[in-house]
Amino acid sequence: MSLELELTALAASIAAEAGELARTRRAEGVHLAATKSSLADIVTDADREVEALIRERLRIARPGDGFLGEESEAERGETGITWVVDPIDGTVNYAYGIPSYAVSIAAVRGSVVPGEWEALAAAVYAPASGEMFTAARGEGSFLGDLRLSVTTETPAGALLATGFGYDPSTHDGDLATVRKVMTIARDLRRAGSAALDLAFVAAGRLDGYFERGLKPWDHAAGALLVAEAGGRVSLTDTATLRPMLVAGGTQVHDRVIDILRDET
Structure with missing residues (x-):
């Protein structure tokens, strides 16, 4: 198995576990922990707990990798690979009970500056629907086992x-x-x-x-x-x-x- 596929499998496994934690915490009731850039830009206790879970799972599986997450301090790794993580993307939706939120995990190589890195692996998991989207560099994008393709024609706009x-x-x-x-x-x-x-x-x-x-x-x-x-x-x-x-x-x-x- 290629490195890209290995990283994608790891990302998907962790995203699924993290997503179930997020879904469970949502069912228990959301507690607002803070605001970020403005009153509307909130962070919940669940954001922090889910990111901590993801970070720990990655540390165990790949201890030399770097980490860049939304809710905790960045960490420079030794392997040249960095995990870029949003534990709950769509936090306002999550807080309000709107089921449009996701766990987003990517592995990139080289720079951690967007546009300069080489993306290797990705997993986006939507806990409310149970849908897992994955991609590995050079291997295509998938929803579960279904290969994905963007639309190519928009005759009606x-x-x-x-x-x-x-x-x-x-x-x-x-x-x-x-x-x-x-x-x-x-x-x-x-x-x-x-x-x-x-x-x-x-x-x-x-x-x-x-x-x-x-x-x-x-x-x-x-x-x-x-x-x-x-x-x-x-x-x-x-x-x-x-x-x-x-x-x-x-x-x-x-x-x-x-x-x-x-x-x-």
Whole structure:
């Protein structure tokens, strides 16, 4: 078995265990632990507990690897491989009982800067639906045993997804972006989990996805899912605090990039 497949199997196994912990804690009742960047950007006790579980399982399985997670301090490894983890992507949904949240785990090699790393393995697990999305570099993307493929044609317009930052000062700009992109859209979805949005692009459930201001753990796994499903992912404006991620089939991806090219 290749390294990529080994890492993917490990990611999927840990994501499934972590997802069941998250689901159990949600059933018991969510406790808010803190806010992050704003009042709307929350972290729950479950986020921290789930990340601690993931980190410990990875430490046991691959003690020399690095770790970059949303809820704990980064750790530089010795192997050149780093795990990029979002324990509960879609925390606001999770806190409100909306079943659109996921555990996102990716293994990358080299730099931990998005766009500079080489993604090797990915698992995105949706506890509420029990769906496991996986990808290994060069091996394709899968939902369970089903190989995934992005959509290639959108004759009725593209079904797109997006998200908005938690900082109210960014909302006008995000809405302006939506107005521009709606010229090619059939409709728009805003589900609240970047990892699941990207997984749905890989599965052909969405034609494309765009959002500013994502963190590495938001998209590390999902971007590999899209790429291995035959899609394209770009991260632009990386010198700014709110870079733009665009994902989709080649046609949709390129059309969105063209529309947004004049944004600053």
